[in-house]
Amino acid sequence: MPTSSAEAAAPALRVRGLRAGYGDAPVVSGVDLDLACGQVAAVVGPNGAGKSTLVKALLGIVGFVEGEVVIDGRVTTGMPLERLARLGVGYVPQVEDVFESLRVRENLDMGGYLLPRRERARRVERVLETFPALRPRLDRYVETLSGGERKMTALARVLMLEPRLLLLDEPTASLSLSVSRVVLDQVRRLADLGKAVLLVEQRAAAALAVADWAYVMVRGGIAMSAPARRVLDDPAMREVFLGARASAGG
């Protein structure tokens, strides 16, 4: 369970008995999860454990979702995805995380779709303070950018609405180690600014290094829930769940 400071704060996300999947077959089942503002909760585990399906289930974009998902005290199970944005939920998918055929500026504009036009321009300036490397790329089509720049565009886009809860599905996938580090540092910074971040990551060790809490997923369920530092420091956990040898340094 989260730290005492997290328990004191109102939970940004509370999940109880989540069961979700495609067709009749559940991919995740019996998942309980808590996340407070200002915290990063890393969801780690082997390939095929159901991590991405878990995120999609929280957003209602899988075949079926059962159980209870509560965001900022409101039950959101089955709520349309476009309404979740209004509740302050930001989502960066693992792939197709940007509007490829739009310019960077237009991607940011769409991130702030719910805002009045003038406010949108103000927010663009604010997210560019967080991602200054995007400023000279504003008029470039996203499909012409490097992997790191695209990921920054995706993160900048999702920050346009200043969400309270961020769901990030493998934000470092297919990025180099150095760019991954920059992205994960940004993730930590966002939590320090008061956002609740659910971080699904394949690069478990790197994710746990910036996380407060860890949920280790195996075969669709939560096999372990503990402070990130404890999981990171546990040699057995590293070996069994995190593939420490394979992801050394990552």
Add this chain to the structure above:
Amino acid sequence: MHLLVDAVGFGIAAGAVIAIGAVGFSLQFGMSNVLNITYGALMTLAAYLGLFLLGRGLSAWAAMPLCAALVGLASVGFRRLVVAPLRRRGTGALGMVIVTVSAGIIVEYAIVAVAGTAAQSYGRQSGATLHLLGMTLTAGQVAIILIAAGLMLGLHLLLTRTTLGRAMRATAANPTLARSCGIATERVGDAAWLLSGGLCGAAGVALALTTVSFDFTLGSVFLIPMIAAAVLGGIGQPYGAMLGALVVGIASEVAGALWDPAYKDVVAFLILIVMLLVRPRGLFGAAWSARRLLA
């Protein structure tokens, strides 16, 4: 030589009509991934609505925006009542084509039930003959070229400068991501079908204006050059469709002038088949895709 120059002029005029229709068709496909064959029958419907309004004393030019609005609304109705429910049930691309072909036939026979099968005409449109760069064009043809250019410019500004237009492009590119940004993709889809239906209606009246006579098959026959233009430009890309329309229009008219007018439609068929064989992603392929408006 003079014949050839005149043919190019007629080609530009024909291309303007094709462009209005093809851009709407391409926009609709880009937004919804549905190859809507009903589009041709809705063009015919617009032509007959225009005829009805002409009978009530309106000019064809005044009837055009009204027909565009009515067909736009009909298009949204078709999306809401037929396309969207079928999509929700998981109907595949082929199934959707069969449904839209069937719906097109129903619309055509509804027109026959009301207006009969006899050939119709908007009558000879009065107006001067203009000579431009050696080409001879009627005032009506020039007006249609200007209307087409105005509509293309308007569409460009809508797609690139307005929040609605950007939301349309975002929805076409990645609907789930668009929804996660708070974009009401269903409403944006309705707006796109209203717009593309409006273009379909305008194209129907423009086609009837430039045709000596027409019957209930007007739109379905015109579908071939329109789809050829859309495929030539890369289907789903309105800019490509504009240029594709010009190429199909000029090629058809030049072929008609050099060989036989009967070859005009054959050229459109030929372009369509060759493009699908050689460059199915459109003439501009990957190079164009970096600047495409709709994914």
